[in-house]
Amino acid sequence: MNGQSDAIPGQQSSRSPAPRLGWEEFSRELVEFFASIKLAMFLFLFIAITATIGTVIQQNERPESYIQEYGEHTYRWFLRLGFIDVYHTWWFTGLLGLLCVNSLTCFYKRFPGVWRSMKQDRVSVSLDFVKGMKQQAEVSIASSKEVVSQQLAQHFIEKGYKVLAKNDPGEVTIYATKGVLGRVGAHMAHLSATVIIVGGLIGTYYGFQEFGVCLEGQTYHIPRGNFDIKVDKFWIDYHENGSVKSYNSTLTVIDGGKSAVTKTISVNDPLVYKGIWFYQSSYGDSWDQVEVARVNIKDKATDKVLKTVDLEWHKEQAVADLDLKLSITDFVADFAFNSTEKKVFSKTVEHANPAIRLAVNERNSVQSTPWVFYQFPDLFDIKESKYQFELVAYKPKKFTGLQIAKNPGINIVWTGSTMIVVGITLSSFIFHRRIWMKIVPAPEGVTVYVGGTTHKSQIDFQREFRKLTDKLRTFSASPS
């Protein structure tokens, strides 16, 4: 972010007219190219344009959905160009890498100059240099060289400028500067790009992000942290109008057999243990457990409902007047049967074809474990039994969806973030001002030549400069 327009004559790089093919020349050209503002602009815009791709084309979908929407031919091109996962393609990462190279080279090339001007700046300049500046003025003052230079120095010191003066034979040169921090800020922002990207890479390579579906009362092992996590409770709070206020899970960390921490997490309030973060991410209906199920007991002979019972999960309930004992042993949300393993399982997590397995104990003589279907009430029949069982309703257990993540690069990312915000703010609001004054004796008093430059905020500088020249004119009126 350094202006090139205000380079001081004599400091300009002296380019040889006929470039030799030496390493020095080549490397200079290379630095020139990589540090160039043109490259920065190109990268900014090119990254901006390519980043739109991922917002228009859904990312990381299944192939079928792309083929359905765009056709197979286009999908092939998407694959070739990486459009289905733009932000992780080699070329997008390459652009980000190039941006780092660009900003680092710019830092390497320009920061030493800024550093030098923080330490020491050029004081003596030629009169033509002062006259040739964008903001310049010429003021005659009926006063002596010494008095004027003292007054000027005083004025600038009061305004918070750093003032340097040089006493040459016949003339005095005063140099005042302020706001070099604005330039330091720009370079801080340049470095931050690399810091953020390095932090991001560390997070990608050494961190992880997983998703866990957890049921109340269960304990889960977290292998990457070598501890266990127990889900004590999951519940939902509601607003008065019925909309969801928060999703909450109470978690207990069990480390080395002892419970270490218990915390109720909710959206926006994760649990952090040993650098691993547990987020309340989602919830849903369990596909293999119910909390309670409502079963109708019908008399086969009359087809009348004799009784309706609510059965709790894995809890035997006696129906005394019918001489029955019932319990639910299994549940599947989407019934399917694996004929080779002879096993019932849930085909999907959707509640498409729910069924419970009842353990029936009738008069202590008829024992059976039929699958009772919600949608097909007549499918199973216990021959010896007097009764027919119907599943009329059930309340599935809720699972809590936990996001489990670790990101060792995060603090580096935050460091880079702080740098970029502080850097850009400094560079936006503090502008580097440099003013040179030559005080030359004239027939009546002295003539002051003032010239000033800034790399941005010309309009404010113009005002400041006008005030300065107005102030200068008052010097002659009231000699101290």
Next chain:
Amino acid sequence: MVRSLFLFDMTFWLYLAALTLYIAYLFARRPAMALAPAGHSTDNFDERDGAWATQLGQIATLITVFGWIVNTGALFTRAFERMQTSGTFAPWSNQFEAMAYVSWAIILGYVLLELRYKIKAIGAFVVGIGFIAMGAASLLPYRYQTAEPLVPALNSYWIYIHVSITLTSYAAFAMAGGLGVMYLFKERAERRGSTSRFYAAFPDLETIDELGYKAITVGFPLLAFGIILGAMWANYAWGGYWSWDPKETWSLIVWLIYGAYIHARMTRGWEGHRAAVYAIFGFLMVVFCFWGVNFLLSGLHAYA
């Protein structure tokens, strides 16, 4: 709810009145002196303006300030209403409130600009954009205008700072866009050698250009800060600080576009006409990021 909606409505009409007055100000008769060639200094407009123009300008400023106070009142009232219904008080928790806040910030920015630089002609453009923002908000259907409780992901203290900072940066870019339009108007008049008194109150091209640049240098760090606060929030709510969600990506795109602008200003030839066109383009991208993404693209920010 009714109370704040009434105040928002009133703000809308006041901004409309202010905009009308600022435009009338441009058309008002000025003494012959005011028709001096362009390139005049920017400091002494008040003396040069004719009596009519001066009075119109003063009333316009008064109405703008009054409208802004009503806007402030509306936001505060909405904050209290939110307190009762949704457990947060941030009066920028849905699209409507966000728009009303953006216009609040634009008008505040304009009033500060007028206080400092005393150029009333800018009002016709910048207050114009503030008015359009307020108008667009009031065109939203009623169900978008009420203070519904926040979804759990939004219900966090981060909403106070992340949303307000980001929206303030949008306001700064809106001002730059308005100044860009103004620049093109003035430039066209100069090219045609127009002596219409309409342009007499316009500041010179360089000033418009510099002010537009300044607005962007305010918006640029604010947007960076807003994006980073968003990343920090996402780290708490979604389990990762960056997930290339459309809104995230678009705010980054907008930031990159202005990043290119900031760098371009360092090279020759990127001030003036090109910068003005670019500022308008950038503002359109901001509008897309703010409105387009919400209504056209799906993603995690879909609720706001």
